[in-house]
Amino acid sequence: MVIQPKLTFDPGPVAVTVAMDVVKGLPNVKELIFLTNGAVVCMDGRDSRGRWDIPTGTITIDVAECVRQLDWVRKLGMFVTHNIWFNILYAIYHEGVHAWQCLQEGWTEGLPADADIDMLEQEAHEKALDAAFEWFNHNSLPNLNSMGDLGLEIRRLRNAMYASNPHIEDEQRVWGTDAAGRADTFAILNPDSGGGDAECLFNRIDEGSFGCVINGIRYLRAKDLIASQISIHF
Numbered sequence: 001m002v003i004q005p006k007l008t009f010d011p012g013p014v015a016v017t018v019a020m021d022v023v024k025g026l027p028n029v030k031e032l033i034f035l036t037n038g039a040v041v042c043m044d045g046r047d048s049r050g051r052w053d054i055p056t057g058t059i060t061i062d063v064a065e066c067v068r069q070l071d072w073v074r075k076l077g078m079f080v081t082h083n084i085w086f087n088i089l090y091a092i093y094h095e096g097v098h099a100w101q102c103l104q105e106g107w108t109e110g111l112p113a114d115a116d117i118d119m120l121e122q123e124a125h126e127k128a129l130d131a132a133f134e135w136f137n138h139n140s141l142p143n144l145n146s147m148g149d150l151g152l153e154i155r156r157l158r159n160a161m162y163a164s165n166p167h168i169e170d171e172q173r174v175w176g177t178d179a180a181g182r183a184d185t186f187a188i189l190n191p192d193s194g195g196g197d198a199e200c201l202f203n204r205i206d207e208g209s210f211g212c213v214i215n216g217i218r219y220l221r222a223k224d225l226i227a228s229q230i231s232i233h234f
Helices: 013-023 063-068 071-076 080-105 117-138 148-163 167-173 184-188 198-207 222-227
Strands: 031-035 049-054 057-060 179-182 211-216 217-219
Touching: 013 031, 013 057, 013 080, 031 063, 049 080, 049 179, 057 063, 057 080, 063 080, 071 080, 071 184, 071 198, 071 211, 080 117, 080 148, 080 167, 117 167, 117 222, 148 167, 184 198, 184 217, 198 217, 217 222
Parallel strands: 031 057
Antiparallel strands: 049 057, 179 217, 211 217
16 A cells, blocks of 8 residues: 655655655555644654654654754754754654564554663664765755745744844855855864864865865765764764
8 A cells, every 4th residue: 555645734745755765665654644733742752753653553744843943053053954854854764763663563552561662762763863864975955945835934944043043144155065064163062073173073174085165164064963973973
């Protein structure tokens, strides 16, 4: 049976394609929904970007919540649009892993009483990060015009933030390139990341083995920023 995704809030064809690729090997997934303000929560009861519901076989992605959660802007200096798109990817992959876990265990009605939720969440988190890294390793950020309702929301957010958030102006200067965040901002926020200091990071960028340089300013790509959070080191 081919699932027809329900787009209460349209994230655009790229996000739908990613999601369909994830669920096509999961026969326990019966429904895929993209919505906004759906008050969904993940298995651990904390993350509200997505949910896997075992009895109904439904994966739900709350696009509005993916727009709201800008943790990587604050923690890594990632540009706003890249952070939002990462959230979409992460939510899809994360909930797909939960569906896969239940398929492997044969859980069809709900989690058993002895299920180790922390372990399930950690596995889903790690696999979702790895999958998002691989996506950015082979693909570029979609154009806002191709993101449907999501693109409109991102435009509204960027316009609202433009006067008060320097990330937006920095992002606009390099829009359409591989840059996903300024290297100097990342270095300030994460002085010990990558096994070296800021000078080491900057030297690698200048040598062309990492990140990119645009108009004399050093930037990190989305896959570089994701790599800083997983077992792939700078």
